[in-house]
Amino acid sequence: MSEFLVTTAFPYCKGCGHHLIARNTIRALEALEGVRPLDVVFATDIGCHGIVDRILATHTVHGLHGRSGALGAGIAMGLSRDKKVIVFIGDGGATIGLQHLLEAARLNVNMTVVVHNNMLYGMTGGQPSGLTPCGFNTVITPDGCTLTHYDLCQLAHSAGAAYACRVIGQGNFSDAIREGLEVEGFALVEVLELCPSHGVKRNPGMRLKALAQEVGYELGTWRGNYRPAFHLDSREELPSLLEVPGVETRFTPSLEGRATVVVGGSAGEGVQRAAEIFAQAAMASGLHATKKGSYPVTVGVGFSTAELVLSRDPIAYHGISQPDAVIITSTEGLQHNLERVQKMKEGTVWLDESLERPTTGAEVQVRDFRGRAGPRNAALYSLLTFARATNVVPPEALVEAVKESPIGKHVPAELLE
């Protein structure tokens, strides 16, 4: 008995092609020099092919239907390249998990996928799969499948497989599998076979070779240009994410208690960055600060609102229901904050002069943010204006924070004067 087996009692139905695939895979392993059973990991999944693991002396991982391509890729990426990862998968699994196979081919993961293509779902009663050829009878298509099949080898080849090969599952085809195991990177071997319980029964007298020729299942080998196999780089110790510039407390806070400020503008106009700088200025003056962002999923269009909470005491709750101040620099900012502004009974709304004055119980201060600073700097300038007028954050702290920020040198000096 082969050292790769724990028993020769193969678990398949009489006449099933899976038997020959298992035997030829074992032959291929035996033909490899220096490969021992514990150098090999079989990843199998749901489908009759998957019951092979009980006869194997190798490592075995038995997963979900169609996912063994990705599971095997994960294993292969986690192991050194001298290990052999073999994925057993059926034609149904190969189509539900097609993306997994294409991605592993694209990455050139060091693994060998053996597709048991009996052209239907054998375990569940003989339903058609994406590899069922046109004209093939199944329980669901008793008059013949009307669709053409995927060409898995061509797909894998075009995705970047180092090696793809289609063979008829008869006799000794172990050389095809052996080459797959020897090649550096991703290999896919598609073995055509017939399910005795469903395929043979519904397609009496069908010969595999004739069928392959008739439906365009081209037999052959597709070799990719040489690419090194994927290697999961383990990088040297990288800098800590805590290595961020610290904020020094060097200004005196004027704020007593807590202040809540909302800045509403347009995406792409630096609203969030301006609010971050404002929060850092608050910190530099001894305050606690939070900055919550609110924006649509799009990055460069739509509104962008930042909510700032500033406090002498630690801030556990960073939401704002009734802001002390709302600063609006654009139409989109106003639209997004309109309900909030309309509900305000007190506080101040700082409004760009281009905007229509909303109904509100708050005091309204109209300023020229956009005209003076331009759209890019309108939010930052509005916060500078707000700081100068209210001293919630010392204006000099904000000016310093702007200068020290990554955008400092792009902000016109006259805005900071």
Next chain:
Amino acid sequence: MPVTSESHLALVDGSRLIAESCARAGADVYVGYPITPASLIYAYASQRFPAVLPAPDEITTLQWMSGLAAAGRLPVTATSFAGFALMVESINMAYMMELPLLVVLVQRLGPSTGTATAGAQGELFLLHGLISGGYPLPVFGVADIGDCWRLPPVALRTAVELRTPVVLLTSKEMATTERSFDLAQLEEIEPIQRMFYDDSAPYRPYAADDTLVPPFLPVGNGRHQVRLIASTHDKQGLLRHSTDEALANTRRLQEKVEAKTPVLYDLDEQEGAETLVVTYGITSGAAREAVAAVRARGTAVSLLVAQTLLPIPDVYYEILGRYPRIVVAEENLQGQLARLLFGRRLPQNVRVVGSIGRMIRPDQIAQEVEDK
């Protein structure tokens, strides 16, 4: 804010601390698929983790993670509901195979794609029923910025020591909101030391002693055969239909998680209090402010902030039993934690403060506490 020469004040978001904390605890590979608002963790992880793999979808993400875990790695990913939904079958697989991995679930407003940039606490029901058959999955909830640092190592250690997938639950408002924070107060994180089976006797991947957790050994090792399997199986890792040994193994999955999931919570009890506020996650901040305000107005009140969310620790019931009135605050419409604690028909003495699309305010909680 006291500032000493040792302080390191910075404006940071929770994602930064979660990524750094995971890396320090020994997570060695991050598998990413972008989704708002979890992508920030992906971005930080790409700067910090020893290895980063961009996956083509979330099913692949969890399958790669499972394969990497089988090979002895300790993988992490972060996602939100739409991506998490695709991971569910594979999390079940990793649960049955007993593979350690961590999923950070950043909650956002649902249903479906809902509002990707609005926070929520809507996934507790989902997590409660995540494992087919009703088996418990360890879930820890981030209650404040400090938890972004403290809980990832707890979650990863649980994954390793219990051989299980673990979910760290947070939300958009914790992952992306920036706060002033003194980084110097963060405590050192001890890296997790992986212990692999090293006996000379043949390895049985699902043979556990009284600890309920079988020793782990990666596939590909040169000493012992390793069999991992998602279907019902015996101690050796061979598929069995429903033998006594196999069903005992399946029962053990429940027993180990029930018995061994670390119990973490923050209990702030006040003498004479008749009301206990119960909360978790992002609402914890509002609850703390509410409790402080109520106390300042002269009413005694206690607060339980749950960090271990699932399986629900027995000690929560002991604490709840001490109070005639319970106020549960969480950012969903159903009162998901409340109903997991008390059932669908809530007892008269249990009130729920809920919300969608808006963070729960401290005054909403305080009002419920004071409205007797």
